[in-house]
Amino acid sequence: MPLDQWRDAALPDLVEEDLRVGINWSGPRLTGWDFTVSEVVNRLNHALGEPPYGR
Secondary structure, eight states, X not given: OOHHHIIXXXXXXXXXXXXXXXXXXXXXXXXXXXXXXHHHHHHHHHHHTOOOTTO
């Protein structure tokens, strides 16, 4: 899935369902991190040199 599609279509669906985003989950017990959608978008925007989410 292209990044723009994930950011513009899939992430808003997660907000509507009040879900979090699991990042880098691995292993038999699926250890990793989970973040709110806004945290993920802000981290992504920062990495891409874009303004923060919601501003």
